[in-house]
Amino acid sequence: xxxxxxVALDNRSYPITIGENLLSQFEHFKLHSGQRVLVVTNDTIAxxxxxxxxxxxxxxGVKTDSVIVPDGEQYKTMETWNQILTALLAxxxxxxxxxxxxxxGVIGDVAGFAASAYQRGIKxxxxxxxxxxxxxxxxxxxxxxxxxxGKNMIGAFYQPQSVVxxxxxxxxxxxxxxSAGLAEVIKYGIIMDSAFFNWLETHIDDLLNLDVDAxxxxxxxxxxxKAQVVAADETEQDMRAILNLGHTYGHAIEAELGYGNWxxxxxxxxxxxxxxxxxxxxxxxxxxxxxxxxxxxxxxxLPVKRPEQMAIESYIPxxxxxxxxxxxxxxxxxxxxxxxxxxxxxxxxxxxxxxINNS
Amino acid sequence: xxxxxxVALDNRSYPITIGENLLSQFEHFKLHSGQRVLVVTNDTIAxxxxxxxxxxxxxxGVKTDSVIVPDGEQYKTMETWNQILTALLAxxxxxxxxxxxxxxGVIGDVAGFAASAYQRGIKxxxxxxxxxxxxxxxxxxxxxxxxxxGKNMIGAFYQPQSVVxxxxxxxxxxxxxxSAGLAEVIKYGIIMDSAFFNWLETHIDDLLNLDVDAxxxxxxxxxxxKAQVVAADETEQDMRAILNLGHTYGHAIEAELGYGNWxxxxxxxxxxxxxxxxxxxxxxxxxxxxxxxxxxxxxxxLPVKRPEQMAIESYIPxxxxxxxxxxxxxxxxxxxxxxxxxxxxxxxxxxxxxxINNS
Numbered sequence: 001x002x003x004x005x006x007v008a009l010d011n012r013s014y015p016i017t018i019g020e021n022l023l024s025q026f027e028h029f030k031l032h033s034g035q036r037v038l039v040v041t042n043d044t045i046a047x048x049x050x051x052x053x054x055x056x057x058x059x060x061g062v063k064t065d066s067v068i069v070p071d072g073e074q075y076k077t078m079e080t081w082n083q084i085l086t087a088l089l090a091x092x093x094x095x096x097x098x099x100x101x102x103x104x105g106v107i108g109d110v111a112g113f114a115a116s117a118y119q120r121g122i123k124x125x126x127x128x129x130x131x132x133x134x135x136x137x138x139x140x141x142x143x144x145x146x147x148x149x150g151k152n153m154i155g156a157f158y159q160p161q162s163v164v165x166x167x168x169x170x171x172x173x174x175x176x177x178x179s180a181g182l183a184e185v186i187k188y189g190i191i192m193d194s195a196f197f198n199w200l201e202t203h204i205d206d207l208l209n210l211d212v213d214a215x216x217x218x219x220x221x222x223x224x225x226k227a228q229v230v231a232a233d234e235t236e237q238d239m240r241a242i243l244n245l246g247h248t249y250g251h252a253i254e255a256e257l258g259y260g261n262w263x264x265x266x267x268x269x270x271x272x273x274x275x276x277x278x279x280x281x282x283x284x285x286x287x288x289x290x291x292x293x294x295x296x297x298x299x300x301x302l303p304v305k306r307p308e309q310m311a312i313e314s315y316i317p318x319x320x321x322x323x324x325x326x327x328x329x330x331x332x333x334x335x336x337x338x339x340x341x342x343x344x345x346x347x348x349x350x351x352x353x354x355x356i357n358n359s
Numbered sequence: 360x361x362x363x364x365x366v367a368l369d370n371r372s373y374p375i376t377i378g379e380n381l382l383s384q385f386e387h388f389k390l391h392s393g394q395r396v397l398v399v400t401n402d403t404i405a406x407x408x409x410x411x412x413x414x415x416x417x418x419x420g421v422k423t424d425s426v427i428v429p430d431g432e433q434y435k436t437m438e439t440w441n442q443i444l445t446a447l448l449a450x451x452x453x454x455x456x457x458x459x460x461x462x463x464g465v466i467g468d469v470a471g472f473a474a475s476a477y478q479r480g481i482k483x484x485x486x487x488x489x490x491x492x493x494x495x496x497x498x499x500x501x502x503x504x505x506x507x508x509g510k511n512m513i514g515a516f517y518q519p520q521s522v523v524x525x526x527x528x529x530x531x532x533x534x535x536x537x538s539a540g541l542a543e544v545i546k547y548g549i550i551m552d553s554a555f556f557n558w559l560e561t562h563i564d565d566l567l568n569l570d571v572d573a574x575x576x577x578x579x580x581x582x583x584x585k586a587q588v589v590a591a592d593e594t595e596q597d598m599r600a601i602l603n604l605g606h607t608y609g610h611a612i613e614a615e616l617g618y619g620n621w622x623x624x625x626x627x628x629x630x631x632x633x634x635x636x637x638x639x640x641x642x643x644x645x646x647x648x649x650x651x652x653x654x655x656x657x658x659x660x661l662p663v664k665r666p667e668q669m670a671i672e673s674y675i676p677x678x679x680x681x682x683x684x685x686x687x688x689x690x691x692x693x694x695x696x697x698x699x700x701x702x703x704x705x706x707x708x709x710x711x712x713x714x715i716n717n718s
Contacts, residue, residue, distance in 0.1 A: 082437060089508035092680060117476075120503065120514045144479065149448035155479045156515065321451060 002028070003220045007139055007227045014162050016138050018219050020212060022166040023053055026060045029125055030162045031098065033061025038093055040084050040111040041102040042071035045129055048172055053102060053127075065091045069107070073260040076106045076146045078154070084114040088122075098123045098161070104130035104177075105137050105264070109155070112143030116158035126160045129169040131181025131215075132265055135188070135222035138163045140230045140243075150321050151251050167215050175208075175301070180265025182207065182300040183246075185218060187272060188225045190293060191242045194339030196221055201292070204299045241343045245333040246271030249356070252318035256310050262303075269302035270359060272335075277355035278347065279334045289338050306359045315356055316349060361387070362579045366498055366586045373521050375497050377578050379571060381525040382412055385419045388484055389521045390457065392420025397452055399443050399470040400461040401430035404488055407531055412461060412486075424450045428466070432619040435465045435505045437513070443473040447481075457482045457520070463489035463536075464496050464623070468514070471502030475517035485519045488528040490540025490574075491624055494547070494581035497522045499589045499602075509680050510610050526574050534567075534660070539624025541566060541659040542605075544577060546631060547584045549652060550601045553698030555580055560651070563658045600702045604692040605631030608715070611677035615669050621662075628661035629718060631694075636714035637706065638693045648697050665718045674715055675708060 002019035017028040031037065037057060041050050046068045054064045067087035069080045088097070099122060101111035108126050115124035128134045144155025170178065182204070189197030200207075206214035226243065233240035250271030253262055276293055279285035297304050319330060330347045361378035376387040390396065396416060400409050405427045413423045426446035428439045447456070458481060460470035467485050474483035487493045503514025529537065541563070548556030559566075565573035585602065592599035609630030612621055635652055638644035656663050678689060689706045 078437065078441060085506060085513055086508065089506055089512060089680075113476075117513045117515060119512060120501065120516055142479065147444060147448055149445065153448060153478060154444055154476045156476060157479055321448075 003216055005220060005223050005227070007223075009141070009159060009227075009230060012159060014160055016163040016165060016223050018134075018165040018167065018216055018223075020167050022164050023049060023127070023168070024056055026056060028162070028164045029057070029100075031057070031060070031062050031125075034063075036063045036093060036097045037065070037100055038084075038088055038091065038097060039064060039066040039100045039102055040069065040087075040107060040114070041066065042069050042075075042104075042107055044071040045103045045107075049102060049129070049169070053100075065093075069110070071103075071106075073106055073146075073254075073264065074258070076110055076144075078145055078147070081110050081114055081145050084111060085118055088114070088118050093118070093122075095119045095122055098125060100125045100127060102127045102129065103133075104128065105133040108133050108137040109142075109144050109152075112141075112158055112160070113145055113155050116143055116156040121158070123161045124158075126163040128163070128165060130173055131170060131178055131219075132184055133181075134165045134219050135181060136184045136226070138165065139223050139226040140240075151255060165219060167210075167212060167219070170210055170215065177263065177265075178208065179301040180263040183265035183269040183272070183297070183302050185222055186293070186296055186300065187243075187245050187268065188222050190272065190335050190338060191245050191333070191341045192225055192229070192339060193221075194337075196225070197292075197296070197338050201296055204296065208301070238343045241331070242333055242341050245335065245341055246273075246275050248319050248330075248332055249274040249315065252315040253307060253310065255318045256314050257307060262307065266303050269297050269300075269304065270306050273297070273304055274306070274355045274359045275332060276335055277358045278332060278351060279336060281351050281354055281358075282334065282344075284334060284336045284342070286337070289335070292338060293335075306356060312353055312356045316352065319352070362575055364579060364582050364586070366582075368500070368518060368586075368589060371518060373519055375522040375524060375582050377493075377524040377526065377575055377582075379526050381523050382408060382486070382527070383415055385415060387521070387523045388416070388459075390416065390419070390421050390484075393422075395422045395452060395456045396424070396459055397443075397447055397450065397456060398423060398425040398459045398461055399428065399446075399466060399473070400425065401428050401434075401463075401466055403430040404462045404466075408461060408488070408528070412459075424452075428469070430462075430465075432465055432505075432613075432623065433617070435469055435503075437504055437506070440469050440473055440504050443470060444477055447473070447477050452477070452481075454478045454481055457484060459484045459486060461486045461488065462492075463487065464492040467492050467496040468501075468503050468511075471500075471517055471519070472504055472514050475502055475515040480517070482520045483517075485522040487522070487524060489532055490529060490537055490578075491543055492540075493524045493578050494540060495543045495585070497524065498582050498585040499599075510614060524578060526569075526571060526578070529569055529574065536622065536624075537567065538660040539622040542624035542628040542631070542656070542661050544581055545652070545655055545659065546602075546604050546627065547581050549631065549694050549697060550604050550692070550700045551584055551588070551698060552580075553696075555584070556651075556655070556697050560655055563655065567660070597702050600690070601692055601700050604694065604700055605629075605634050607678050607689075607691055608633040608674065611674040612666060612669065614677045615673050616666060621666065625662050628656050628659075628663065629665050632656070632663055633665070633714045633718045634691060635694055636717045637691060637710060638695060640710050640713055640717075641693065641703075643693060643695045643701075645696070648694070651697060652694075665715060671712055671715045675711065678711070
């Protein structure tokens with residue numbers, strides 16, 4: 001049984017299909033016999049899922065090529081992006097070809113940006129294989145690559161034509177990456193849905209044990225919540241910023257320690273607690289809410305202490321380079337209770353430094 | 360006195376201002392005191408115009424940085440694009456910064472694509488300094504870089520917030536590049552405006568002599584015609600293709616001989632005559648019309664014979680890689696009389712080869 005969520009944005013609508021064993025079910029891809037596809041994946045995913053997917057597509061008359069890029073955030077680069085574009089060109093793919101992104105958030109981001117740029121835009125299909133990418137990259141159309149001077153600094157807003165989420169893929173996902181995905185899941189509870197946060201407090205073990213019903217509900221709800229935020233953002237400019245809870249602090253950790261050493265979700269976990277400390281210092285968040293957030297992150301097997309080897313002062317330059325910075329002033333997402341956040345401008349550096357120090 | 364053309368596309372409208380000495384007139388840039396700007400230019404334009412432009416902007420309270428990239432089609436690359444993005448990052452430019460593209464078509468294309476991709480899109484202003492870019496790049500929002508495997512294969516559709524065309528810049532433009540621009544000017548006459556073609560037949564010398572009134576009218580009319588085509592394309596998919604008259608043949612010349620050896624306009628000049636030969640072979644174009652086209656191109660000091668060193672067979676692989684190819688079949692724009700073209704699919708390779716041979 002599948003859950004299907006229709007996401008309507010920018011006058012276009014696309015389905016997110018969530019279920020078991022979807023990689024073998026052609027109908028969810030919204031492809032047609034005779035079309036040409038380039039499947040982009042990485043060297044971790046390829047040995048497990050690539051050949052079966054290609055065989056299934058070919059069996060339905062789709063002509064396939066594939067390109068395998070190195071796995072890891074450190075390869076979310078212009079070079080990898082160029083590798084995908086070169087594969088499209090070397091195989092003479094035209095404007096009517098479709099790119100399929102099979103992998104985690106890095107694959108979705110870099111392949112999505114390649115799809116947006118190849119011949120100024122070809123269609124693409126997201127097949128996210130990690131929990132993080134399933135709850136985060138499926139909605140919103142953000143594609144990007146990193147630059148040595150900043151994360152996600154180069155990219156495009158570009159929507160997929162469909163998203164296929166096969167929960168079976170999580171069976172081969174390392175525990176650490178499953179937990180990293182849960183950091184973004186917990187984020188949705190904190191920023192906008194206290195009932196979902198409650199549900200997570202009672203079902204976190206089911207999720208860690210890959211219970212299919214729990215995962216299906218959890219992924220569906222996260223995509224639904226994100227779709228609400230993104231849709232609202234078309235009129236309300238600040239709304240989408242709430243998705244960045246913990247990300248400005250977290251990006252500083254990732255950037256300073258090198259992308260890939262701390263997983264994105266791990267950095268966001270600590271970043272959310274830093275944002276919670278900021279809220280506390282501003283008198284906006286109760287101690288018991290901070291405790292609930294910390295406890296849930298611990299139960300999800302996520303780090304809750306800042307990296308010891310990183311000096312407190314070294315956060316600021318990274319944070320000032322963040323895309324959320326406007327005219328040199330820090331803008332942060334601050335939780336005010338479970339299920340509610342505020343976007344605040346002009347936060348003093350001393351408060352930021354103390355928030356880091358307390359974490 | 361300036362001419363202003365308002366281009367309305369995609370729910371957005373922007374002005375193209377055409378006149379003398381506009382680089383010193385702040386109001387045409389639609390900037391405000393306190394904004395930050397990165398000016399992108401090349402090492403040919405920079406010594407002539409850059410400092411005066413920066414001084415003028417700073418005098419009006421705009422905070423400026425600049426980046427100078429190498430001049431030439433051979434530098435319309437991912438490396439140059441990255442150089443611009445790196446300059447934006449190194450100077451801590453935010454989402455509210457504005458990119459100013461000061462130069463010819465290469466600068467407009469690569470800087471426009473950098474603006475589209477930096478933090479997923481910042482505003483940009485086109486200041487085209489060559490005739491070609493003034494009549495071609497000001498309208499349509501096509502930005503791109505080249506790839507070793509194909510021209511303009513990587514890019515985005517991205518509209519400027521304003522276009523400033525200073526006719527004075529043409530005074531420092533080499534004669535050969537002025538003529539190359541006239542190839543695109545003549546193209547507009549052939550594809551959709553026989554009266555404009557007639558006007559060009561009588562005013563081509565005025566244009567070559569940089570008569571201000573003739574240039575103003577000519578540039579305004581070309582932008583207006585292109586805006587008509589691009590606006591119509593929102594409903595009519597094939598309409599925009601007519602702008603590619605001579606380009607599929609021309610791109611083959613540029614790709615085979617190396618971008619920059621033949622100027623784009625020079626390749627288009629010969630390409631348009633090849634398309635005219637195709638039309639003749641299909642019984643669709645009268646000899647006298649071919650003569651008029653050839654004579655006007657000659658008067659504009661453009662090449663009208665194909666490059667001797669390029670084998671006829673070597674055109675086809677390049678043409679099949681063209682973005683206009685659908686499912687491996689050649690699609691060409693074919694003139695049927697002065698002021699009218701048709702987009703034709705499935706043209707036989709033998710006809711293409713004979714068209715090249717006759718040119």
